[in-house]
Amino acid sequence: MTGKQLGQSCPKFSQRRHGTWGVRQELPPGADGTRRTFRRSGYSSATEAQNDLDQVRALLAIPETDDTDGRQRLGDLLEHIASTREPLPTVDEVRRKFRSGHSLTSRITVGEWLDTWIAGRKIRRTTVRRYAQDIRVHLKPRIGHVRLDRLRVADLTEMFNGIAERNMEIEESNALRRAAIAELKNIRGRDARRIAHAAIKEMPPFRRTTGPTARKHIRSTLRAALNDAIAQEIITFSPAAHVELDSARRPKALVWTKERVARFTATGERPSPVMVWTPAQTGQFLDGIADDPLYALFHLVALRGLRRAEACGLRWVDVDFSGRTLTIAKQLVENDGEVEESDPKSDAGDRPVALDAETVALLRRHRAKQRKAQMAAGEAWVDCGGRVFTRESGEWIVPNWLTDHFERLVVRSGLPPVRLHDLRHGAATLALAAGTDIKIVQEMLGHSSSSLTSDTYTSVLPELAQEAAEAAARMIPRQASARTAGLTSGSQGHQGSTRTVGKPDLNATKLQFKAAS
Known part of the structure; x- marks a missing residue:
């Protein structure tokens, strides 16, 4: 042995691990007191080997010197790494797991x-x-x-x-x-x-x-x-x-116009996932189901926008006839075929809903019919917690059954199809088209923000949209001499005269202007 490196002339040079660097570090004893050592070889340089050795020692320094259990845990980790040839974990990663008490050797998926x-x-x-x-x-x-x-x-x-x-x-x-x-x-x-x-x-x-x-x-x-x-x-x-997804825009509600109905009849394709009946179509549907035991339920959803679960869960104790309001306090939801009562889906869902006089009268008649049915049933009547809407036997209404029942009624009506939830869309659309402030509509629907309401429900019925367009055109003052044939925006007026132009809604103040002299 001369102490000199032989390089490529070494007879053992072809051996994979001959001529490489290795590390060796004493580990804390095992649980039974046995001696353990971390060994790893195959490094191509002394620097690479020294870096790993420094990292092993830094890991061993994480627990306090008097923390016997902690030192043993670190020993278990390094012994596992040495046997599996896994890369050494970072000191920050091990320190975090060590501090939180999680296993250092397990690799959870x-x-x-x-x-x-x-x-x-x-x-x-x-x-x-x-x-x-x-x-x-x-x-x-x-x-x-x-x-x-x-x-x-x-x-x-x-x-x-x-x-x-x-x-x-x-x-x-x-x-x-x-x-x-x-x-x-x-x-x-x-x-x-x-x-x-x-x-x-x-x-x-x-x-x-x-x-x-x-x-x-x-x-x-x-x-x-x-x-x-x-x-x-x-x-x-x-x-x-940090992962990017395609934008998930809420579908806009579209109205079943004559053109869309004709297109649907010819192709069977719905113009939008969310379709809304016109006021005339909604009236036709309600008139056609007036003899249905749940007519009052569909009337309430169509006019006040209750969710399916809220309508099924409504109780008489939550209806204030004198105050003409009802309170959404409970709902019925279906999980794996079982129906259970729960609170509204959010704080905004727990809300009062104002009622018109016609709806109040309708609910009074519905209650009278229910009491009559209960007396006729006697002991066979099932008490389901004083629900406003029940089956003929008094049992509460299963939400999925209600959807199926509604779809059968729609088919019987001959109207273009809408979902039960689309009646809620229709109620919101009618309220907005009638000039109701969007904040009030948001509260009626139980939304957490008005932006959700405007993004989803601001469909405008075609006939009302046409009226709005005409009103906007009338708002622009024009000189009679500047108009060309066929342009009739606004009303004719004399030079120097004062005239009133169209107003956007019933509450708007009349706008006046004086033509330039």
Whole structure:
């Protein structure tokens, strides 16, 4: 041995670990007192080896010298890393876990954390159910295997790209099934129709895509879970706060004009997810269901904009006939086929709703009919907590059943289709078109902000929009000599005379002007 390096002439140079640097550090004894050592080799330079050795020593310095349990935990961590060849964690990461009491050796996945997180949530049952659905359907299948501390924005971008691709597959599948059903109408012959039916049965069923609003909710669910992980010092970064999604704009409500009804009749396509009847169509519907036991419910939703759950949960104790108001204090919600009573969905939802004289009279007649039915039923009557609207036996109304019942009534009416929730849209639209201040409409609907009301419900009925356009045109003073044939904005007036121009609403002050002399 000369002490000189042989370089490439060394006979052991071809061996992978020969000629590299290594580190060795004594670790705190194990739980049984056995001696432990951190060893790692294969470094290409002394600097690289020294950097890792310094990091090992910095990790060992995290617990106090008299913290025997803490020193043993650090020893367990470094022993695990040495055996698995994992990269050394940062000092800040280990210090955070050490201080919070979390395991230093376990590597929790996103799926494991989501299960732990959802199990400990103390919130509304409906909210937990929605969180759980996002976790079960989207988050765990797509990113559940990723280590929680290694989740990155790129992982979430890939997840949402996958959801978008899945949407395209669903749309294509739905289109094929829809086309097959349409073709079935033209097939003649029992055997041919049986074969076509069998082919349709083998196709995937109609499925819903995961739209922009649903994707936004998935991100919100993950963000809430990751924020709690940050609060517990498990991680320091939430990629859900930085992933970009397509904007999820609320669909604007459109009115069923004659042109839109004709288009729907010809194509079967709804112009918007949210469709609103005209006042005449709403009146036709209410007139047509006047004999229905739940007529008063639909009247109330159509005029005052109650939510389905609020209408089902309304109690007589919450109706003030003398004050002509009702209070939204309870609602009925359906979870996994079970109906339960709960408080309104938000503080803004717990609200008084003003009633017109006709609605008050209608509710009085409805109460009289209910009392008569209760007396006739006797002991068979089911007491469901004094609900305003019940089934014939007194049982409370299941929200999903109410939706189905409403859809049957709409089909019977022959009117273009709207959802039960669209009656709420219609009530808001009518109130706004009648000149009601948007703040009052917001309170009537139980929205938390007027911006939500204006973004969603500011549809203007066509006939009223036309009147507004004419009123705006009349507001512009014009010289008679400057007008051309066919332009009739405003009324004719003499030079030097004073005239009154159109007013935008019944409460507006008359505007006057004097033509220039």
